[in-house]
Amino acid sequence: MGVIVKKVELSWLDRTYVWPVMKGMSITFGHFIRNLFTTTPNRYTIQYPEMKKEIPEGYRGLHELKRFEDGAIKCVACFMCQEACPARCISIEAEEFSDLNITQGFEEKRPAKFSIDMLRCIYCGMCEEACPKDAIWLRNDYEVAAYDRLSMKYGKWDLMNTYAEADGKERLSQDPTPSVPRRTIVM
Amino acid sequence: MDKLASLLHMTPAIFWMVVKVVIVFSAIMLLASVWTWVERRGSAMIQDRIGPNRAAIFGKIRIIGLAQLLADGIKFFFKEDLVPEDANKGLFWLAPFLAFVPALIGFAVIPFGRSFESGGVTYYLSVLDPGNGMGLLYPMAIGGMAVYGVLLAAWSSNNKWSILGGMRASAAMVSYEIGMSLAVVTIFMTTGGYDPAEVIKTQGHLPWAWNIVRQPIGFIVFFTCMFAETNRLPFDFAEGESEIVAGFNTEYGSMKFSLLALAEYSHLMTASALVATLYFGGWQVPFVQNPTVMLSVASFLLKMLFFAWVFVWIRWTLPRFRYDQLMHLGWKVMLPLSMANLVFHAWRMSQGH
Amino acid sequence: MFITFALITLLGALGMLLQKNVIVAGLCMVATFFGVAGLFLLLANPVAAALQVIVYTGAIMVLVLFVIMMLNSHEEEKAQSTRPIQRWVSVVLLVLLAIGAVKLVMSSPGVKSLAASGAAMPQAMTLQKLGTALFADHLLGFEVAGLLLLAAMIGAVALTKRNL
Numbered sequence: 001m002g003v004i005v006k007k008v009e010l011s012w013l014d015r016t017y018v019w020p021v022m023k024g025m026s027i028t029f030g031h032f033i034r035n036l037f038t039t040t041p042n043r044y045t046i047q048y049p050e051m052k053k054e055i056p057e058g059y060r061g062l063h064e065l066k067r068f069e070d071g072a073i074k075c076v077a078c079f080m081c082q083e084a085c086p087a088r089c090i091s092i093e094a095e096e097f098s099d100l101n102i103t104q105g106f107e108e109k110r111p112a113k114f115s116i117d118m119l120r121c122i123y124c125g126m127c128e129e130a131c132p133k134d135a136i137w138l139r140n141d142y143e144v145a146a147y148d149r150l151s152m153k154y155g156k157w158d159l160m161n162t163y164a165e166a167d168g169k170e171r172l173s174q175d176p177t178p179s180v181p182r183r184t185i186v187m
Numbered sequence: 188m189d190k191l192a193s194l195l196h197m198t199p200a201i202f203w204m205v206v207k208v209v210i211v212f213s214a215i216m217l218l219a220s221v222w223t224w225v226e227r228r229g230s231a232m233i234q235d236r237i238g239p240n241r242a243a244i245f246g247k248i249r250i251i252g253l254a255q256l257l258a259d260g261i262k263f264f265f266k267e268d269l270v271p272e273d274a275n276k277g278l279f280w281l282a283p284f285l286a287f288v289p290a291l292i293g294f295a296v297i298p299f300g301r302s303f304e305s306g307g308v309t310y311y312l313s314v315l316d317p318g319n320g321m322g323l324l325y326p327m328a329i330g331g332m333a334v335y336g337v338l339l340a341a342w343s344s345n346n347k348w349s350i351l352g353g354m355r356a357s358a359a360m361v362s363y364e365i366g367m368s369l370a371v372v373t374i375f376m377t378t379g380g381y382d383p384a385e386v387i388k389t390q391g392h393l394p395w396a397w398n399i400v401r402q403p404i405g406f407i408v409f410f411t412c413m414f415a416e417t418n419r420l421p422f423d424f425a426e427g428e429s430e431i432v433a434g435f436n437t438e439y440g441s442m443k444f445s446l447l448a449l450a451e452y453s454h455l456m457t458a459s460a461l462v463a464t465l466y467f468g469g470w471q472v473p474f475v476q477n478p479t480v481m482l483s484v485a486s487f488l489l490k491m492l493f494f495a496w497v498f499v500w501i502r503w504t505l506p507r508f509r510y511d512q513l514m515h516l517g518w519k520v521m522l523p524l525s526m527a528n529l530v531f532h533a534w535r536m537s538q539g540h
Numbered sequence: 541m542f543i544t545f546a547l548i549t550l551l552g553a554l555g556m557l558l559q560k561n562v563i564v565a566g567l568c569m570v571a572t573f574f575g576v577a578g579l580f581l582l583l584a585n586p587v588a589a590a591l592q593v594i595v596y597t598g599a600i601m602v603l604v605l606f607v608i609m610m611l612n613s614h615e616e617e618k619a620q621s622t623r624p625i626q627r628w629v630s631v632v633l634l635v636l637l638a639i640g641a642v643k644l645v646m647s648s649p650g651v652k653s654l655a656a657s658g659a660a661m662p663q664a665m666t667l668q669k670l671g672t673a674l675f676a677d678h679l680l681g682f683e684v685a686g687l688l689l690l691a692a693m694i695g696a697v698a699l700t701k702r703n704l
Contacts, residue, residue, distance in 0.1 A: 018407065021505065028233045028504045035232040045237045278564070320586030320666060328590045331598020335570065338602065342563055342609055354609055361602050368594075381667050 060125045060138040063116055065159040071172055073160060074135035077111040081127035081136055089120035090127060114156040118144050139163065200308075207314050215294055218495075219452035224256055226452075226499050233503045259445075266441035271344055274438065278343035283439070283446035286336020290454035293329040296321065297460045298384050299491075300470050300484035312470075312484065317384035323371060324381065326461055327364075330416055333454060334360045337418065337425050337435050340447065344438035352434025356425035359415050359513055363422075366521035367412035370405045373529045374398060374465055376536065387469035394473045399466040402532065406466045408525040413458040415517065418451060420502035422513055459494030463487065467494075542582055549575030566605045573597045585665040 013019050035043060046053050055061070066074045077094035095112035128137050141163055146152050154162075157173060164171045224239070228251075231238025240252040248254065270279055296319070300312035311317060315325070334357045341353020375381045377398075378389045390397045399406050415422040426434035436447050463469060467490050470483035478486065508516070552572030559565040573596045580589035674682050 021501075024504045025500060028500065031235060032229065032232045032500075035235060040237060040240070043237060044235050047237070275561070275563075278567075320584075321590050322667070324587065324590035324594065324667075328593035328598060331594055331602075334598070334602050335567075338605055338609075339563075339567070342605075350609060354606060357602055357606055361599055361606075364598065375667070 055140040055142070059140045059142075060123045060128075061142045062118075062139050062144050062162055063121075063127070063136055063154070063159055064139050064162045065114065065156065066135050066137065067160055067172075071170065073110060073156075074133050075111050075114060075131075076133055076135070077109050077114075078132060080130040080132060084126040084130035086124060086126060087120045087122045089117040091115050091117075111156060114159060116154050116159065118152045118154055119149060203310060204314075207312075211294060211299070211314055212291055215291060215453050215456050216449065218456050218492075219449050220256055220260075221253075222452045222455065222495060222499070223259070223448065224253060225496070226502070227255070228252060229496070229499045230503045233500070263442050263445040268441045268443065269438075271346070271438045273345045275343040275345070278339050279438075280443075282336055282340035282343055283443045283450070284336075285339055286333065286450040287446050287453070289329045289332040289336065290450045290457060293326040293333075293454075293457040294460060296323065296325045296383055297457075297464050298387060298469060299460070299487045301478060301480050302384075303480050311384070312480070313383070317382045319382075322381040323375070323383055323386070323465075326457065327368060327371065330454075330457075331360075331364060333416070333450075336447070336450060340439065341425070341435035344435075346437050348431040348433075349435050349437050352425045352427065352431045352437075355427075355510060356418055356423075356435065359422055359424045359517070360418070362514065362517040363412040363415035363521065366408050366517065366525045367416065369522070369525035369529055370402075370409040370412070371465065373402060373405050373525070373532050376529070377401065377532055383464050383469065386465060387471060390468040390471060392468070392471045392474060392476055392478075394468070397466065397468045397471075402466075402528060404524055404528045405532075406462075408521050408528065409465065410462060411516075411521060413462060414498070414501070415513070417454045417458050417498070419455065419498055421505040421508055423507065424510065424513065427507065455495055455498050456491065459498060460487075460491045462494045463490035542579070545575045545578035545582065547575075548572070549579065562608050563605065566601060566608065570597050570601050573601065587665050587667050587670050 040047065041051065068074060077092055079092055079094070082090045082092050091113070092111050092115075093113040094109050097108045097110040123138065125138050131137075136159075139162065144152075161171050228238040230236075238252060239255040240249060242252065242255040242258040243249045244254050244257065270276055295314040298311065298313035298317070302309055302311045304310070315321070319325075321328075337356045337360075338353050341349040341351075341356075374386060378386050380386070380389075386398075394400070414420070418425050424434075426436075431437075436444055439447055469490075470478075470487040472478040472482055472486040475482065549572050552568045552570075552575055555568035556565045556572065559568060573592060577589040577592040577597075580586070580592060
């Protein structure tokens with residue numbers, strides 16, 4: 001079924017075309033003058049490297065693998081995020097982690113390798129939803145860029161150290177041995 | 188050897204001529220390239236953006252984005268000069284020059300300042316002295332030539348969209364030339380002469396005696412037709428991103444493209460100078476009977492640049508016309524309007540005004 | 541100067557005849573028109589030069605090129621095999637035409653006065669003089685030409701636009 005579009009009847013003033021043009025020009029000139037006397041930082045445009053947009057709460061950016069205060073990884077390699085990932089960009093290799101012979105003695109599972117292919121990731125946040133341990137979350141940072149494909153494959157240490165300094169944490173390059181069995185720690 | 192010696196002892200007249208040619212044409216080229224910057228910054232401000240402000244000389248001197256001009260120039264110079272395989276090579280090379288030269292030399296008859304006397308010789312501030320017999324017919328003839336640049340650029344690149352753009356543009360230019368000519372003829376009639384110097388002199392220094400007040404309809408027609416002639420936005424039928432890619436310059440790159448762009452802006456400068464001369468008293472300074480030479484040049488420049496800015500301003504205000512609307516406007520509105528204007532002024536003159 | 545413009549005119553005309561490419565031939569014709577405009581300038585008639593450029597190169601040639609592009613004939617038409625008799629007839633006609641033209645020019649009063657008084661330059665033509673000549677001296681001819689053009693225009697409209 002077609003819809004009958006009513007033709008707009010223009011007044012004679014509009015049909016001369018000169019007056020509407022003048023009106024339009026006054027609008028654009030108003031914008032021009034307003035912008036001419038506004039300093040650059042006060043305009044709508046955000047001058048990117050110098051100015052940055054305020055990121056809203058709950059923005060899904062670069063991933064981070066969380067850790068405890070002593071630096072040990074929270075992840076228990078349960079593969080939930082890997083299963084939940086619609087883009088299949090997470091790949092985990094688990095390992096048994098036991099240091100019975102060192103300290104109090106406990107056995108745990110932890111990721112030996114944990115890598116996210118940032119080129120495939122769609123930043124949907126499903127991994128964050130799926131994680132039972134709150135070990136992975138998506139930060140507010142969005143500047144993910146590199147010169148080659150390989151460096152877009154973030155490994156375990158990369159993920160643990162994303163913006164570590166910005167959050168006032170130490171950078172880690174090896175797994176610190178946890179001093180207490182994790183089971184006992186209240187999350 | 189004699190000839191060389193005589194060249195060295197150039198007569199003041201020839202020397203003056205050379206100086207004028209160099210100054211005028213380099214000024215127009217400079218203004219045209221600056222106007223690409225004005226266009227970009229102006230459009231940005233109209234649209235609440237910022238525009239190019241990053242390019243900097245030695246990474247420091249930004250001069251509100253003017254360094255962008257240099258960057259663009261350098262970029263165009265060092266880009267690869269591509270010629271499409273099936274293009275007509277010779278015409279492909281020729282077209283940018285055919286577009287650029289008419290746009291530039293149309294300025295030659297326009298007086299950009301008051302004439303002055305020195306040592307018993309009168310010096311005229313226009314490249315061709317008044318009384319050359321061509322008068323304002325010259326810029327119109329040269330303006331008609333500008334079609335060839337567009338047409339050839341379109342045809343020689345052997346591209347369907349280019350041809351469409353070129354044909355649309357040439358049709359528009361030819362049909363608007365008629366309305367424009369009739370508007371100019373009205374001015375010839377009321378002036379009683381067709382030399383730009385005469386046109387300026389009869390307008391006098393009082394703003395209400397200028398042709399804009401006497402012939403507002405003629406001004407509207409002429410100005411509108413100038414948009415079609417220069418291929419500027421409400422009527423830029425040579426281009427059209429949405430339907431014919433980039434139009435006549437789709438296949439052009441590097442310095443040839445830059446020449447085509449510069450041609451557009453020099454044409455814009457010449458057109459605005461013509462508008463200022465014909466309807467706004469040329470170099471006349473409002474309310475000043477006998478302005479000094481510098482003042483008159485400044486006044487002319489101010490008027491010209493204002494109209495060049497109006498060209499930019501209108502471009503970012505009005506959307507592009509449809510082709511049938513353009514033809515309708517050109518033949519059924521502009522032509523009768525300028526005709527009526529002509530008849531009205533003829534009647535007024537016959538009544539002894 | 542005369543030699544330059546005459547050369548431009550002649551070379552343009554030759555190029556137009558010899559070029560296979562229609563567009564290039566059209567451009568050669570534009571060059572010819574320019575040469576003729578230059579010759580008008582040398583004859584102290586800048587008005588005719590300007591009108592030549594405005595009307596012929598600015599309007600008529602553009603329309604011709606426009607039509608050529610619209611038809612978009614990239615491939616050249618095959619020349620039909622000519623009969624030798626046609627060639628001879630055309631040569632004879634050309635010679636007759638040339639003789640007639642030369643005779644017409646040589647017997648015109650302008651050339652005779654030029655030969656008689658030597659270097660008396662004709663007065664420069666201006667638009668005012670042209671207007672006076674058209675609207676006062678040759679008013680009847682002007683009006684008839686106007687009427688003819690009007691009739692032609694109406695005829696063209698009537699032919700092309702059937703459903704008025």
